Amino acid sequence: MHKFQFTDTAIAGLYIIEPRTFEDERGYFMEAYNFRDFEEKGLHRDFVQDNQSKSKKGVLRGLHFQQQYPQGKLVRVLKGEVFDVAVDLRKDSETFGQWFGCILSDQNKKQLYIPEGFAHGFLVLSNEAEFLYKCTEYYHPEDQWGILWNDKDLNIHWPLDRISTVLLSDQDKGWMTLRQYKMRNDNL
Numbered sequence: 001m002h003k004f005q006f007t008d009t010a011i012a013g014l015y016i017i018e019p020r021t022f023e024d025e026r027g028y029f030m031e032a033y034n035f036r037d038f039e040e041k042g043l044h045r046d047f048v049q050d051n052q053s054k055s056k057k058g059v060l061r062g063l064h065f066q067q068q069y070p071q072g073k074l075v076r077v078l079k080g081e082v083f084d085v086a087v088d089l090r091k092d093s094e095t096f097g098q099w100f101g102c103i104l105s106d107q108n109k110k111q112l113y114i115p116e117g118f119a120h121g122f123l124v125l126s127n128e129a130e131f132l133y134k135c136t137e138y139y140h141p142e143d144q145w146g147i148l149w150n151d152k153d154l155n156i157h158w159p160l161d162r163i164s165t166v167l168l169s170d171q172d173k174g175w176m177t178l179r180q181y182k183m184r185n186d187n188l
Contacts, residue, residue: 003031006041011088011095013115015043016102017074021109030109033074033134043113045072047134052078055124055131058163062121062172063087063147070116072136080129081105082122083159087147087178090117091185097178099156119147125162146175153178 007016019030038045055061063085065071075084085101104110105126114120122131147154149172160166176184 003034004037004041009100011086011098011100012093014086014088014100014118015041015113017111017113019109019111032076032111045074045136047074047136049135049138050132051135051139052130052132054128056128056167057124057126058165059167060121060123060149060158060172061169063119063149063175064121065089065117065119065145065147066137066140066143067145068143069137069140071139072116073114073120073133074111075104075114075120075122075131075133076109076111077104077106078130078132079106080124080126081107082124082126082129082131084112084122085120085156085158086112086114087119087154087156088117089119089147089181093117097154097182099154101156101158119145121149123158123163123166125159145181146172147181148175148177151177151179 003020005018019032021028021030082104083101084104085099087099088095090096102112104112
């Protein structure tokens with residue numbers, strides 16, 4: 001019996017993953033990752049690094065990516081609730097520039113698998129959130145890039161009605177637009 005339900009999204013390679021959870025009066029148990037089950041789904045990935053962050057309500061991290069050393073990510077929320085977003089930046093993809101977003105929380109236990117070639121970000125909707133992501137490539141600070149979270153061409157429907165203020169790092173305020181990214185890559 002499979003321990004995970006993999007749900008396709010409208011963007012090829014991007015999956016919502018729901019683990020089987022066993023609950024009783026003591027709490028719950030679940031496998032968050034199982035190499036064999038992921039491999040059977042065709043997601044043969046070697047995760048080399050786990051990252052964890054804690055953020056308060058209104059924090060928006062993203063939309064981040066690495067170009068020379070792209071990272072696939074398996075993301076989930078350990079505590080709280082976020083709106084998680086992935087943007088397809090794969091050059092030859094039919095869905096280039098399209099985004100997908102979903103709620104991840106400690107309550108729904110959903111995960112999102114984001115393949116290499118995507119920008120990723122999330123907005124914290126609860127008072128605080130602890131976020132965990134497994135990566136298929138190491139972080140390379142010299143290869144850190146981003147797309148502006150509120151780029152009009154992307155038109156991401158962030159649930160801003162659930163927060164009072166968007167809190168961004170200085171770096172996240174200054175990322176390029178999708179149009180600038182395309183022009184930059186067309187000139188390479």
